[in-house]
Amino acid sequence: xxxxxxxxxxxxxxxxxxxxxxxxxxxxxxxxxxxxxxxxxxxxxxxxxxxxxxxxxxxxxxxxxxxxxxxxxxxxxxxxxxxxxxxxxxxxxx
Amino acid sequence: xxxxxxxxxxxxxxxxxxxxxxxxxxxxxxxxxxxxxxxxxxxxxxxxxxxxxxxxxxxxxxxxxxxxxxxxxxxxxxxxxxxxxxxxxxxxxxxxxxxxxxxxxxxxxxxxxxxxxxxxxxxxxxxxxxxxxxxxxxxxxxxxxxxxxxxxxxxxxxxxxxxxxxxxxxxxxxxxxxxxxxxxxxxxxxxxxxxxxxxxxxxxxxxxxxxxxxxxxxxxxxxxxxxxxxxxxxxxxxxxxxxxxxxxxxxxxxxxxxxxxxxxxxxxxxxxxxxxxxxxxxxxxxxxxxxxxxxxxxxxxxxxxxxxxxxxxxxxxxxxxxxxxxxxxxxxxxxxxxxxxxxxxxxxxxxxxxxxxxxxxxxxxxxxxxxxxxxxxxxxxxxxxxxxxxxxxxxxxxxxxxxxxxxxxxxxxxxxxxxxxxxxxxxxxxxxxxxxxxxxxxxxxxxxxxxxxxxxxxxxxxxxxxxxxxxxxxxxxxxxxxxxxxxxxxxxxxxxxxxxxxxxxxxxxxxxxxxxxxxxxxxxxxxxxxxxxxxxx
Amino acid sequence: xxxxxxxxxxxxxxxxxxxxxxxxxxxxxxxxxxxxxxxxxxxxxxxxxxxxxxxxxxxxxxxxxxxxxxxxxxxxxxxxxxxxxxxxxxxxxxxxxxxxxxxxxxxxxxxxxxxxxxxxxxxxxxxxxxxxxxxxxxxxxxxxxxxxxxxxxxxxxxxxxxxxxxxxxxxxxxxxxxxxxxxxxxxxxxxxxxxxxx
Numbered sequence: 116x117x118x119x120x121x122x123x124x125x126x127x128x129x130x131x132x133x134x135x136x137x138x139x140x141x142x143x144x145x146x147x148x149x150x151x152x153x154x155x156x157x158x159x160x161x162x163x164x165x166x167x168x169x170x171x172x173x174x175x176x177x178x179x180x181x182x183x184x185x186x187x188x189x190x191x192x193x194x195x196x197x198x199x200x201x202x203x204x205x206x207x208x209x
Numbered sequence: 210x211x212x213x214x215x216x217x218x219x220x221x222x223x224x225x226x227x228x229x230x231x232x233x234x235x236x237x238x239x240x241x242x243x244x245x246x247x248x249x250x251x252x253x254x255x256x257x258x259x260x261x262x263x264x265x266x267x268x269x270x271x272x273x274x275x276x277x278x279x280x281x282x283x284x285x286x287x288x289x290x291x292x293x294x295x296x297x298x299x300x301x302x303x304x305x306x307x308x309x310x311x312x313x314x315x316x317x318x319x320x321x322x323x324x325x326x327x328x329x330x331x332x333x334x335x336x337x338x339x340x341x342x343x344x345x346x347x348x349x350x351x352x353x354x355x356x357x358x359x360x361x362x363x364x365x366x367x368x369x370x371x372x373x374x375x376x377x378x379x380x381x382x383x384x385x386x387x388x389x390x391x392x393x394x395x396x397x398x399x400x401x402x403x404x405x406x407x408x409x410x411x412x413x414x415x416x417x418x419x420x421x422x423x424x425x426x427x428x429x430x431x432x433x434x435x436x437x438x439x440x441x442x443x444x445x446x447x448x449x450x451x452x453x454x455x456x457x458x459x460x461x462x463x464x465x466x467x468x469x470x471x472x473x474x475x476x477x478x479x480x481x482x483x484x485x486x487x488x489x490x491x492x493x494x495x496x497x498x499x500x501x502x503x504x505x506x507x508x509x510x511x512x513x514x515x516x517x518x519x520x521x522x523x524x525x526x527x528x529x530x531x532x533x534x535x536x537x538x539x540x541x542x543x544x545x546x547x548x549x550x551x552x553x554x555x556x557x558x559x560x561x562x563x564x565x566x567x568x569x570x571x572x573x574x575x576x577x578x579x580x581x582x583x584x585x586x587x588x589x590x591x592x593x594x595x596x597x598x599x600x601x602x603x604x605x606x607x608x609x610x611x612x613x614x615x616x617x618x619x620x621x622x623x624x625x626x627x628x629x630x631x632x633x634x635x636x637x638x639x640x641x642x643x644x645x646x647x648x649x650x651x652x653x654x655x656x657x658x659x660x661x662x663x664x665x666x667x668x669x670x671x672x673x674x675x676x677x678x679x680x681x682x683x684x685x686x687x688x689x690x691x692x693x694x695x696x697x698x699x700x701x702x703x704x705x706x707x708x709x710x711x712x713x714x715x716x717x718x719x720x721x722x723x724x725x726x727x728x729x730x731x732x733x734x735x736x737x738x739x740x741x742x743x744x745x746x
Numbered sequence: 747x748x749x750x751x752x753x754x755x756x757x758x759x760x761x762x763x764x765x766x767x768x769x770x771x772x773x774x775x776x777x778x779x780x781x782x783x784x785x786x787x788x789x790x791x792x793x794x795x796x797x798x799x800x801x802x803x804x805x806x807x808x809x810x811x812x813x814x815x816x817x818x819x820x821x822x823x824x825x826x827x828x829x830x831x832x833x834x835x836x837x838x839x840x841x842x843x844x845x846x847x848x849x850x851x852x853x854x855x856x857x858x859x860x861x862x863x864x865x866x867x868x869x870x871x872x873x874x875x876x877x878x879x880x881x882x883x884x885x886x887x888x889x890x891x892x893x894x895x896x897x898x899x900x901x902x903x904x905x906x907x908x909x910x911x912x913x914x915x916x917x918x919x920x921x922x923x924x925x926x927x928x929x930x931x932x933x934x935x936x937x938x939x940x941x942x943x944x
Contacts, residue, residue, distance in 0.1 A: 123823035124816070133813040140805055144798070147942035156782070159938035166934045174816040175927045181754070183392070184761055191765035194420045195772040197508055199779055202456050205511070205523035206780050318755050385762045393755035423766040427773035431883065438862045440879040442777060448788075448872025453780060457773055 124173065132173040139166050215624065217721035235320035238722060240327050241305030242622070247331065248302055249691070251293035256684060258286040263646070263680040266673050269665050279663035280349035281364075285341065287352030288369065292376050293334050295607050296465060299472035300418075301330070301383055303614045304411050306622060308387060310715035310722060311405045313396025313731045313746070318389040326382040333376035340368035351661060353462070356443040356454045360435045367436050370429040377422045377429075380468075384418030387411055396714070396746075398733030405713045405737040406489065409496040410475025413503035417464045417471075421507060425461030428454065452517055459510035467506040469603060470570075471499055473610030474541055477563045480617055481545050483711040484560035485552025488738040491544035498537035505534045515586045524583045531581035538574055542567060557709070558632035562613035565640050569605025573598060576651060591661070594654025600647045612639070615694060620704035624720035627697025635693060638686030645679025712736075712743045753917050760921040764928045767891070771932050774884050778939060781876050788873025793943030795860070796881070800851050801941035804844050805933065811840035812930040815899065815923045825913050827906065834903045834919075837926065841896040848889055852882075881940055888932055895929045898922040 143162040151158065172178040177185060218238045222230050231239055262282050265274045274282060305323065309316050317323050341347040344365030350358055354373075359366050391404070391412050404412075432454070434440055441447030443454045482489040489495065511519060511527030545567055554560070576598040579585050589595065620626050649672040654660075658669045665673065707716040712735065718726060731746035782789050818833035852861075855878075859866025862879055870878075902922045905911040911918045 123820040126817060126820060129813060129816050129820065133809065136809045136812075137806065140802070140809065143938050143942060144802055147938065156939075156943075159942055160935075163935050163938050167931050170812060170927055170931055170934070174812050174930075175924055180757070184758065187758075187761060187765070190416070191420060191768055194507060195769060195775075198424065198460050198769075198772065199776045201508060201511065201523070201526070202453075202460075202776055202780065203783075204526050205452070205456065205519045206450075206783065208520035208522035209518075318752070319759060322759075381763070381766045385759050385766070388762055389755050389759040392758060393752055419762055419766050420769055423768075423770035424773045427770050427887075430887075431773075434862075434883060440862050440883065441875055442879050442883075446872075448781075448785065448876045450780070450784075453777060457776070460773075 122179070124176065124179075129173065132169050136166055136169055139169075215719060215721075217624070217719060218724045219623070219721050220724070233324070235316070235324050236724060237305050237309050237316050237320065237323060238622070240323050241302055241307075243327050244297055244305060244330070245302040247327075247334070248294050248298045251289050251334065252298075253691075255286055255290040255294055256687065258282055258289065260680055260684055262286060263677045265663055266665070267677040268673075269667055269670060271663065274663060276663050277349060280351075280661075281341075281347035283661060284348050284351050288337055288348075288373075290603075291352055291465075291469075292373060293330075293337065295469045295603055296376075296380060297330060297383075298469075298607065298611050299476060299614060300387070300411055300414055300468070301326070301380075303476070303618060304383075304387065304414075304472060307618065307715055308390060308408060308411060309394070310718065310726055311408055311713050311737075312391065312394060312399050313714050313727060313733060314390065314394035315726050317386050318393055319386050322382055323386055326379045326386070329375050329379035329382070333372045333374075333379065336368055336372035336375065340365045340372065344368060353458060354429070354432060355458075356432060356435070356451050359432055360443065367433050370433050374426055374429050374433075377426050380418050381422045381426075384415040384422070387415035388419065391415075396727075396730045396733050398731075399714075402493075403733060403736055404496070406478035406492070406495050406499075407472070407475035410471045410478070410499045413499040414468050414471045417468050417503050417507065421461045421464040421468075424457060425465075428457040428461070431457075452514070452519060455514050455517055456510070459513045460507075463510035463513060464503075464507045466602070467502055469607045471502060473566070473607040474499065476610045476614045476617070477545060477566050478541070479711075479713065480559050480563040480613055481548050482738040483709050483740070484555050484557060484563070485549050486555075486740060487548055487552040488736065488740065489544070490547035490550075491540075492736075492738070494540050495544050498540040501537040502534060505530065505537065509534055509581075512581050512583075512586070515583050516590045528581060528583045532578065535574065535578060535581075542571060542574075556633075557616075558627075558629060558636055559613045559617035559709070561633065561636045562609050562616060565636070566606060566609040566613060569601050569609060569643070573601030573605055576601065589654060591659055592654035593650045593658045593660055596660050597647045597649075597651035597654060600650070605643060605647070612636075612690065617709070618715075619694060619698065620701075620708050621715060621720050621722070623698045623701075624704055625697055625699075625701035626704040626708060627693050627701055631689065631693040635686050635690035639683060639690065640686075642679050642681070642683030642686050646676050646683050647679070649673070649676040649679070707744050710740065710743045712738060712740050712745075714746060717744060717746050751915065751917065753920070756917045757920055757924070760924050764924060767928055768932075771884070771887070774880065774887070775935070775939075778880055778884070781873070781880065782939075785873025785876065788871050789877050790943045792874045792877030792881070793940060796941050797851055797854070798941050800847055801937055804847050805937045807840050807844050807847070808930045808933050811837045811844070812927055814840065815926050819916065819919055819923050822906070822911070822916050822919055823913055827909075827912070830919075831903060831906055834899055834906065838896055838899050838903070841892055841899070845889060845892055845896075848885065848892075852885075884936060884940070888929070888936060891929050891932070895922070895926045898925055 139162055143159055146158050218236055221227050231243060265272050265279055345363040346365060348364050348366045348369045350362060350366060354370065391408060431442055441449050443449045443451045445451065478489060478495055509527060509531045511523055512531045515524055580595060580598060616632060653669050653672040656669065658665050704720055706720050714731060733746055735742040814833045815837045818830045821830040821833060855861060860878055861867065862882055867875055867878055899922050902911060902919050905918055
């Protein structure tokens with residue numbers, strides 16, 4: 116059952132991810148000081164998604180898990196997106 | 210027959226009081242039976258409440274209850290039947306007992322978590338019942354807890370909401386357990402194409418439980434906090450939007466309808482091939498339609514809100530999506546009928562209940578289309594037509610499937626057979642009583658009688674009297690059925706390992722099943738409905 | 747009972763549970779999205795009253811604690827139990843620090859009457875009241891999860907000390923680490939949405 120275990124991630128790899136996360140936090144704080152109008156919120160969300168992917172794929176080892184978990188995560192995110200998206204069909208056009 | 214040795218998992222350990230043997234057991238079969246006893250008890254309680262509602266409506270004006278009491282009655286009937294009976298009914302009771310048996314596993318993936326689920330369910334049920342007798346009196350909001358009324362009524366809504374939250378948590382844990390079990394614990398040879406259709410329906414249901422229930426969780430938390438400290442999130446005076454509550458509530462509660470009905474469809478898919486002596490027609494289509502119903506059913510919640518003031522764009526989209534759900538549902542019905550075609554049909558009690566399901570579910574489904582089309586819905590919204598429609602789905606569908614499952618699987622669980630003749634008579638009385646009760650509701654609804662009022666105009670009385678008489682007939686049939694089953698469990702003749710000559714794995718082991726299910730993981734060699742292979746793994 | 751352990755099954759179960767946690771917060775994010783679309787300027791005004799410095803500090807704290815718990819798992823898998831325990835202690839410490847900072851923030855808001863039911867809040871425009879209500883519910887629920895995560899890690903630390911969690915049987919640490927990362931993930935979204943609004 117090779118899929119039940121995964122090797123330890125190296126300290127170097129994890130630390131690199133951490134540094135990237137710090138940099139991205141800096142960027143998102145920096146961007147928030149620029150007035151880009153509606154782009155601000157999308158930039159913030161985009162950077163947050165990038166950070167979240169780093170956490171999910173490296174800290175949470177998703178990169179080394181069977182594809183099943185990736186598909187499951189995708190289903191969960193799609194569901195959340197559908198819930199929010201369909202609600203907006205109401206609130207945007209009311 | 211040596212009585213003591215073949216009691217299987219029912220055998221007492223004699224190491225501790227018998228009660229502890231059960232309420233602290235991590236055996237999925239015992240937990241399933243705990244659920245079964247609990248849901249049956251709550252069903253009877255809900256039935257009494259339903260009878261009282263019908264009795265009140267036998268004549269216009271106050272008959273046995275005041276307006277306030279009537280509000281409490283239908284709220285409780287809804288909360289008990291929905292959260293304590295239908296949602297856990299088939300998946301938690303029969304799902305727990307049958308899931309590991311049908312896939313050839315020794316237990317579910319997380320047995321202790323499974324026990325915790327049952328305890329949470331009982332805790333939630335206890336709190337729901339406590340809410341009747343404490344605080345500001347029984348909740349009077351209806352089971353939907355709509356704001357702003359739910360955040361302002363002085364009745365004991367907060368405790369009832371907490372109960373709903375805890376029962377929801379229990380439901381999530383069951384879902385997590387089932388998905389993991391189905392992925393990880395299938396016996397060798399039990400690949401996805403050989404999974405019994407009941408398991409497919411449990412799988413789809415479990416996903417809905419995992420992904421939709423937490424939305425209800427946060428919604429009831431928000432209403433509780435609103436009542437406690439006043440957030441204003443749904444209060445227009447403070448910038449909130451009450452319609453958003455309805456969105457959040459139905460984001461869970463519409464998929465919840467599929468939590469209720471999908472496992473029921475799974476039961477029917479098990480029973481029909483066995484009693485037609487034919488492999489099921491369109492196995493793949495039925496399996497896929499379970500997943501399709503779960504997916505599409507999560508996108509249609511807005512059809513409960515056509516007259517709420519939602520945008521017209523949303524109404525059109527939700528109406529269209531609602532019609533789409535009819536497709537996989539119809540796929541199931543057509544495949545069941547095709548399985549019956551040229552089968553060697555034997556009308557044993559499980560089959561009678563299954564056939565009644567197909568008939569009643571079709572009526573419920575077709576009347577659902579009337580409600581799903583926005584323009585028609587405006588006319589019948591919040592009338593007794595809606596009440597009749599969803600009882601055809603929930604009771605005629607899920608309720609009858611639950612009874613079918615009782616008659617199909619209890620001989621396996623207890624190793625004893627009930628009286629077939631009495632079961633058939635009970636089925637006939639239930640079927641007649643059911644239609645007498647709910648069909649007039651749809652008619653009176655079309656005539657314009659609104660739901661949730663203790664009073665009505667005199668011209669609606671004839672149909673209401675018929676419905677109330679129907680409720681008595683139905684109750685007599687149900688009591689007869691339960692008494693017959695109880696007598697069968699206690700004193701029935703030995704049922705044997707495979708009384709129905711079915712081919713799924715649970716019929717391979719002894720009845721009642723042994724504590725560890727299978728001493729060796731079985732090597733599965735045939736499809737679930739390959740009836741020539743009945744009794745072999 | 748099966749005696750062999752199914753480590754992947756246990757992780758799968760945890761992931762599924764995390765999905766339900768995600769959808770739990772999802773309901774709040776849904777409300778946030780709708781109300782942000784309706785009250786953009788009020789939300790920006792509300793966001794400017796939050797302390798960006800403390801918020802950024804807490805973000806760095808959570809990210810770092812996510813690192814330490816991931817390192818703890820790697821250390822355990824490499825058989826370095828001593829190091830693993832130290833890293834777990836660091837993570838728990840970070841969680842307490844996070845809650846302290848959160849407490850300071852909340853206290854400042856309470857001091858200004860900016861809390862649900864507070865006198866000051868009632869005088870604000872409707873959109874800002876919604877902003878603060880959502881802020882308190884979301885960060886409150888998140889804080890509760892921090893507490894639960896910290897308790898889980900503490901328990902895991904105890905099991906590690908007893909040798910019940912080890913390189914051969916790391917499931918408990920894997921799963922409490924997953925839970926902790928979720929707490930971090932949620933915060934990664936809360937931070938820009940509430941503190942960095944313009």
